[in-house]
Amino acid sequence: MGCFDDGSFNVEVENGVMGSISCEEEGNRASIEDAVKILLLGLGEDINREGIRKTPFRVAKALREGxxxxxxxxxxxxxxxxxxxxxxxxxxxxxxxxxxxxxxxxxxxxxxxxxxxxxxxxxxxxxxxxxxxxxxxxxxxxxxxxxxxxxxxxxxxxxxxxxxxxxxxxxxxxxxxxxxxxxxxxxxxxxxxxxxxxxxxxxxxxxxxxxxxxxxxxxxxxxxxxxxxxxxxxxxxxxxxxxxxxxxxxxxxxxxxxxxxxxPVNPVMATAVASIIKSLGEDPLRQELVGTPSRFVRWLMNFQTSNLDMKLNGFLHSGIDSLKTNGDVNSSDKKLHSDLNLPFWSQCEHHLLPFHGVVHIGYLISDGYIPIGKSTLQSIVHFYGFKLQVQERLTRQIAETISPLLDGDVIVVVEASHTCMISRGIEKFGSSTATIAVLGRFATEHALRASFLESIPSPTSSEGQ
Amino acid sequence: MGCFDDGSFNVEVENGVMGSISCEEEGNRASIEDAVKILLLGLGEDINREGIRKTPFRVAKALREGxxxxxxxxxxxxxxxxxxxxxxxxxxxxxxxxxxxxxxxxxxxxxxxxxxxxxxxxxxxxxxxxxxxxxxxxxxxxxxxxxxxxxxxxxxxxxxxxxxxxxxxxxxxxxxxxxxxxxxxxxxxxxxxxxxxxxxxxxxxxxxxxxxxxxxxxxxxxxxxxxxxxxxxxxxxxxxxxxxxxxxxxxxxxxxxxxxxxxPVNPVMATAVASIIKSLGEDPLRQELVGTPSRFVRWLMNFQTSNLDMKLNGFLHSGIDSLKTNGDVNSSDKKLHSDLNLPFWSQCEHHLLPFHGVVHIGYLISDGYIPIGKSTLQSIVHFYGFKLQVQERLTRQIAETISPLLDGDVIVVVEASHTCMISRGIEKFGSSTATIAVLGRFATEHALRASFLESIPSPTSSEGQ
The missing domain is CATH 3.30.1130.10 (GTP cyclohydrolase I, C-terminal domain/NADPH-dependent 7-cyano-7-deazaguanine reductase, N-terminal domain)
Known part of the structure; x- marks a missing residue:
């Protein structure tokens, strides 16, 4: 986008109303967008992927506003x-x-x-x-x-x-x-x-x-x-x-x-973060900010795609294959088993901002036999958390991963606080988000689903501030 | 203010950043401002008084934004x-x-x-x-x-x-x-x-x-x-x-x-409210809105200046003169007496929006003799509440009114929720405001003041939602 002669043009601002923005403002935003593209490439992402194609635009807008x-x-x-x-x-x-x-x-x-x-x-x-x-x-x-x-x-x-x-x-x-x-x-x-x-x-x-x-x-x-x-x-x-x-x-x-x-921190990524800091109106050489680009990049690298895939593959081969053994039990004899409040940490791919909360998992067991320990479920949750994500996908991926090991009857509820809900225009401080995936009998039997949902404790003890 | 050729000009928007606004928008706002002046005049106010001189501007801005x-x-x-x-x-x-x-x-x-x-x-x-x-x-x-x-x-x-x-x-x-x-x-x-x-x-x-x-x-x-x-x-x-x-x-x-x-409702004021509704983009003849101007004016008239002064004068003459009798007791013998959580209702003169909360009053008594009953204090609080106010003035007025009846040793704390803090740009939902007036020994003796302040209960039980 170029600038008009009067030095301003209309853009859609956060609340959906048209506002005006100066040439300098636009230049700073474009420079942040370029820097965010470098960060996404450094994470191993395809910057033309549908979910993150506009992420540089969104991040720039949110950072300028914030x-x-x-x-x-x-x-x-x-x-x-x-x-x-x-x-x-x-x-x-x-x-x-x-x-x-x-x-x-x-x-x-x-x-x-x-x-x-x-x-x-x-x-x-x-x-x-x-x-x-x-x-x-x-x-x-x-x-x-x-x-x-x-x-x-x-x-x-x-x-x-x-x-x-x-x-x-x-x-x-x-x-x-x-x-x-x-x-x-x-x-x-x-x-x-x-x-x-x-x-x-x-x-x-x-x-x-x-x-x-x-x-x-x-x-x-x-x-x-x-x-x-x-x-x-x-x-x-x-x-x-x-x-x-x-x-x-x-x-x-x-x-x-x-x-x-x-x-070591990728120097191209660190330079990109320093340029963002400059575009926000700060001096990246201010004493307290000198180490910030490296710290941010180091934190961001927790969410690089290759980290995750490599580790999860290794994990699945060594840890889970042997579990898939009790598929022949009559499913109507089974009882509900719940693993609640498994914490997770993730990064919203739309805004490059953290979201975090708890995962609740329910499945059916026979004779008190628990095929997957809580720590194994926690590991799966962490593996899917540490990447650029959306909550709906995280919920589905956890359910899909454990479903074959549990005869296909699985329910997963994810409850989260999204930083993007407080640190962007809408600033909804107390809000939280819940998503559900239901597989097998949990998709078809409402009473079963209900008895799991009722078992989820009040979030005040496990979530947020 | 006139409109420029390009149909927009810069104004200071709520967050202090410059924004742009169209001719039509400006026309609607001017028309709301005129209507608010009519309402203020109908309340018996001097629209050139410093505190409310810009109220029409503020109300118009807040209503358009809201x-x-x-x-x-x-x-x-x-x-x-x-x-x-x-x-x-x-x-x-x-x-x-x-x-x-x-x-x-x-x-x-x-x-x-x-x-x-x-x-x-x-x-x-x-x-x-x-x-x-x-x-x-x-x-x-x-x-x-x-x-x-x-x-x-x-x-x-x-x-x-x-x-x-x-x-x-x-x-x-x-x-x-x-x-x-x-x-x-x-x-x-x-x-x-x-x-x-x-x-x-x-x-x-x-x-x-x-x-x-x-x-x-x-x-x-x-x-x-x-x-x-x-x-x-x-x-x-x-x-x-x-x-x-x-x-x-x-x-x-x-x-x-x-x-x-x-x-009966002042028809000029009701017409002014109808014109505000129209300027907001609504049809004042929509069935649900036909009675709204009368209802709003009727509510607003609770805060007309003459209502208050007349009633308070009458009240002071008949009810309080006889109380001012025990001024000769040695003040060091006195004990702290607190009347807490007296509810009040008021109208912010800067924004024509309600604020409400509780008043806490402390004073000194001798020999357990209480010179002003709680219901009398409550009446004084209501009298000063029902007018166009600011919280600082409300606090001072209550203190000044009761001080001569209590030998001049008075503390008043007002805790309030201001609708203008949630329904305007800043939208701070959980915020609350406290103001203090300290007279006589409460102004000079910190220990006395502290023992009163410590006696104020947690606001969760008495305030807001």
Whole structure:
């Protein structure tokens, strides 16, 4: 696509409404698309395959949108949203536009980790103490926070930047920020089989304050926390600035350990990631970003096609052939057996973003004999997870793989959270997805299917944050 | 503002990025702004007052954005998002692109009630059974739902329209929709003093199905519900199409009862609301919308300025003067007394949208003598709630009103949900706001303030949905 004379043309933006986009914007997006093609080729994918043909376009659009904060100005947001509001005489007390603390709690944000480029989720709590008989429109506290969240970030810097920007914009007596950040903790292909208690999220609490909140021991902080504590925030856990951050982004600590197994990072792919970072409006040479391209590529290589096929072939030959022996039992004597909550990790091929959750498998057994152990099923789940996927296909592939070993009567349910549902335009934070594959008797006998579905536990204990 | 030759010009859109807008769009917005000015004048407001000077602009922007579904096409969203995906041979089972049920759960949406024009919240659950070896990108199920939610709606029609549109767009074996809708239940000024157990939300569950889901008793519905039930959905409560809807929007049923007290609806204001409906892209003569302008105006008149001042003056003269008697007790002997969780209802003057929540009041008493009963405090809270407000001012006004009656030592905390935080651009569904006013010893003694703040219970039991 070329650019028109007026420097803009219409495109379909995320919500289906037409919007306008500048020549420079278009140039940056095209450059991200080219870089994503290089990454897909590096993963061994056919970039003309139907499912991923438009992935470069989608990734570029989502990344530009997810980092739109680089192109936003706090001044534009705060301007015109400061309202005159009476306060009290200082000798009487504090309220309204002079000294009454204002807090907006539980703002859902997401950001991109500057260390590994995966999105992370943020519960954001913002407070400020008005002065000069002025208050800020409440929604602007959220909008200003978004400006800095929609960049490549690190929790403490995010808190500091929001805090400083609000202080400058409102000129209040003080600003306080508490962020509750959750970073998805993806295992890598090498370690996932060994680590059965893999922790799904790494969490950190950080805070930042200006003015009356500059001193961590100020009474104003105590007031602020009093109004947060009973919303599930435990102040004991707030990260102290300057202390070690090792546990936050595991990609950085893991990569050294596993790099010897995965081999050196493909330099062409790393250069492509660096060019993406530049196109988003960042300096790839900024100290914290220098290692990011290698970390992202190393993580991405968990999902290369050849990894998977090679390993699964070896696995099927050595481990499963011998299991296919009890096909002669009368099928009506069989009982339902369920293996629930097998975790999986995968990568959405439409957006190159993680999706993850649990797999529930049901099949029929005779006389209590279990032909496939749970750990074998877990391995099959991991094998199909670690590739560019869609959830519907993952569900079918697991079912098809185990079906011949189980006389063809199999049900597979996959429950997942998709990062693309939160980190793109629609930002549906609490949503989750379920897909089903039903084979043999599970396809035809509703009562059998129902008794399996009823056995699936509530997802609150096994899924998401 | 005039229109440029190319039929579009740049405006600041909600996220602070520049966008483009057509002449027609601008004309509609200007016409909504004019109508909002008429409504503000009808409420007895000075439309040049600083806080509401830009309210017509903000309301017009928010309403256009909140009803953008009228200007969106499902075809544009679904097109290019249908992916080829292998299924199974029908004789073997159902999975992937042929027969495997796909569900996206817990999508947070909001819509505008066509009966009263207040926003209502929706938990949306969408399912479909793919056919023809094709699946739809998961986020599109959310986007298509949004198209119909962002209109003036009624729960059953919303479910039916999303269902029909998805069926037409995907051409699957069937589509199923379950919506869990919550309509804010505002009391009116006349009844709020009598109704101490006022129900804050009215909820309804509706469903709609096409294809294999057309029959309510189909096995496919049982599968769908199995995967919803353990997410807090009780299928017993699903509304049966055609049965009475009386309890959904109380504005329609209430208005007849209270209209005699409030008096006839100002016809100029009603005409202004009808013109807003037209500018949003709707037909104000559509059967369900004919009574909407009157209902909206009747509801809005709860917040007229004169209502409040007249009543509060009367109240203060008759009820409170006699209370101001115990000012001579030594203040250090006093003990903290808390009145918590006093509900309030108000209207944001920046956006003409409801905000509501609870007020917590603390003060000092001697010898167990309580100078102001809880019901008196509740009345004061209601008096300041029922007007065009901002939360910071509400907090200050309550504190200032009761302070002289309590020797000047008062703390007031207001916790609220703001509809403008969910029904405008930022759509922060779980957020809440807290404001504080501290007078006298509560301003200077941190330990006293802290002991009150710690006594405020967790909001989960008292607030929001």
């Amino acid at each position: 980092t739109r904060g680089y192109r936003q100005k706090v001044k534009d947001i705060v301007q015109g949203a400061l309202f005159p509001e009476a306060g009290l005489d200082d000798r009487v007390g504090h309220a309204g536009g002079a000294g009454g603390l204002v807090i907006v709690r539980d703002l859902d944000l997401f950001s991109y980790c500057e260390s590994c480029m995966l999105p992370f989720q943020v519960k954001c709590h913002v407070g400020y103490v008005p002065s000069s008989q002025r208050v800020l429109g409440l929604s602007k506290l959220s909008r200003v926070s978004e400006v800095f969240a929609k960049r490549l970030q690190e929790p403490q810097r995010l808190a500091d930047e929001v805090c400083a920007a609000l202080h400058q914009g409102i000129n209040p007596a003080g600003v306080a920020i508490v962020l509750h950040c959750s970073h998805i903790h993806f295992p890598d292909l090498e370690s996932v089989f060994l680590d059965s208690n893999h922790q799904r999220w790494l969490k950190i609490l950080v805070s930042s304050g200006t003015g009356v909140f500059e001193n961590k021991n100020a009474d104003e902080w105590a007031d602020f926390y009093s109004l947060l504590k009973f919303r599930g925030i435990n102040i004991e856990k707030v990260h102290v600035r300057g202390s070690s951050y090792q546990s936050w982004c595991t990609q950085s600590s893991l990569s050294a350990k596993v790099s010897s197994k995965i081999g | 009803t953008r579904g009228y200007r969106q096409k499902v075809k544009d969203i679904v097109q290019g998002a249908l992916f080829p995906e292998a299924g199974l041979d029908d004789r073997v089972g159902h999975a992937g692109g042929a027969g495997g049920l796909v569900i996206v759960r817990d999508l947070d949406l909001f819509s505008y009630c066509e009966s009263c024009m207040l926003p209502f919240q929706v938990k949306c659950h969408v399912g479909y059974v793919p056919s023809s070896q094709r699946v739809l990108g998961l986020s599109k199920l959310s986007r298509v739902s949004e198209v119909f939610a962002k209109r003036l709606q009624e729960p059953q029609r919303l479910a039916d329209e999303v269902c029909a549109a998805l069926h037409q767009g995907i051409n699957p074996a069937g589509v199923a929709i379950v919506l869990h809708c919550s309509h804010i239940h505002f009391p009116d000024l006349e009844s709020v003093f009598l109704d101490s157990n006022h129900q804050r939300w009215l909820k309804i569950l509706v469903s709609s199905g096409t294809g294999v889901f057309e029959n309510k008793n189909a096995d496919e519905w049982a599968d769908f519900y199995s995967l919803l039930k353990f997410r807090g959905i009780n299928i017993e409560k699903v509304h049966v199409r055609g049965s009475s809807y009386q309890s959904w929007c109380t504005q329609s049923s209430l208005s007849a009862k209270v209209s005699s007290k409030i008096g």
